[in-house]
Amino acid sequence: MNSGPSMNTPILAVEHLSMKFGGLVAIGDLSFEAARGQITALIGPNGAGKTTVFNCITGFYKPTEGMIRLAGRSGQEFLLERMPDHEITAKAKVARTFQNIRLFSGMTLLENLLVAQHNKLMLASGYTVLGLFGFSGYRKASAESVELAEFWLEKANLIDRADDPAGDLPYGAQRRLEIARAMCTGPELLCLDEPAAGLNPKESHALNALLMDIKHNTGTSILLIEHDMSVVMQISDHVVVLEYGRKISDGNPNFVKSDPRVVAAYLGVEDEEVEEVLIEVGDEQVIEQFDAEPDREHGPSASSSMMAGSVSDTIGHSDDDGERITVSKRASKAQQVDDREARDKAKAAATPAAKPGKAKAAPAKPAAAKAPKSAAPKTKAVSKTLTAPRGGVADRLTLIKGIGPVNEKKLNEHGIFHFDQIAAWKKADIEAVEAYLAFDGRIAREDWVGQARKLARSAAKPTAAKPATGKRGGSR
Helix, strand or coil, X not given: CCCCCCCCCCCEEEEEEEEEECCEEEEEEEEEEECCCCEEEEECCCCCCHHHHHHHHCCCCCCXXXXXXXXXXXXXXXXXXXXXXXXXXXXXXEEECCCCCCCCCCCEHHHHXXXXXXXXXXXXXXXXXXXXXXXXXXXXXXXXXXXHHHXXXXXXXXXXXXXXXXXXXXXXXXXXXXXHHHHCCCCCEEEEECCCCCCCHHHHHHHHHHHHHHHHHHCCEEEEECCCHHHHHHHCCEEEEEECCEEEEEECHHHHHCCHHHHHHHHCCCHHHHHHHHHCCCCCCCCCCCCXXXXXXXXXXXXXXXXXXXXXXXXXXXXXCCCCCCCCHHHCXXXXXXXXXXXXXXXXXXXXXXXXXXXXXXXXXXXXXXXXHHHHHHHHCCCCCCCCCHHHXXXXXXXXXXXCHHHHHHHHHCCCCCHHHHHCCCHHHHHHHHHHHCCCCHHHHCCHHHHHHHHHHHHHHHHHHHHHHHHHHHHC
16 A cells, blocks of 8 residues: 555546436546556547546546546555545645636736645645744745746746736746646646647647656656647547547557547548438437436536536537437447448348349348338337327427427327327337337436326317306306
């Protein structure tokens, strides 16, 4: 326990991390490691959950499931998911910067770096006013703090402006000052959230130089979120790629940049697959309701942490029709690549049988047609289906909370047009519909059957009300 960890021991191990906001799963079963003394990049399209991972590591969010282990230089192991956020910084030695610059713009560069050493100075003063009276221990600590601040200003190439207000610096210099301030806390793990955002090539080069200097000369490990691929590929030792809150690739930069799943996640899919993707949104194994409004009763509020930003910064919302889209297999672009490779392998295996004729497309079409047929047995189990709506007019199923236009269309295609049909569903009917719509317990959770019964009764009331009124009139 007291012996220091070897360089082969990862400084950070994220194991089966999940972060849920009510019914919304922002991170699903994520596992990865960050090697000691290296730069690990966490990349992915917008909304992939990268900042949510950072918020879990640094204590702004407490994960729903999973473990986050940090192995300190002393050999002590910290379980970050169990620690208060201030202890993660003070004891586990994790420092962080944010997407938006958080400097004290009215203070000088030197003062900003001294603020980062506030705890050390307060300890030296005995948490009293001894510092005001020139207490020797405080004078020594103060001199050491100024020396450390000047050291990092020199490293960030900002020493000439040490007495200038931080708000007067150009944007790229402010980014480097933030990193220098974080380094004044003596971190073992430095988490940087998009440090190259908005930088020009010259500023990006200066940032790269600073990060490589930190890596080679301090022993601090770096975990980096970044969209600038030139920065990622030049300085990263290890890259983890997220899409829809799950890991789709993990390896060195050369491996990741040639991974077809990563290319698909960043560049999109073929035109002929767009319609299919729009209908089948998401990944059923990871995000049950990715485009849904977070449940305010169970998740953090919109401004749960001034430092972390609002939930809406990283979480999407439902559309105007209230559609809470569940996820099915082919929405994940990385998954589409895997599916395409599987189809190609199946076609290659079938090629010898197709040699006698040139009708390769003919066998392929029936194979493609098997997908809807495989779903047919599930819908046959649904009772009281109709070939057409009664009276030629279907009920507006979107009045049921949880059914949007896409799901209404799917239900209509399978002979479900009216509230009373849904109100009559039994357990077997619900299971069959959930299998078709790629739901997992959502129909019961949102009580579609109960909602449908109320709507069916209210739809029948006007016709029943007229004779009742007549009777009252007759009695009078």
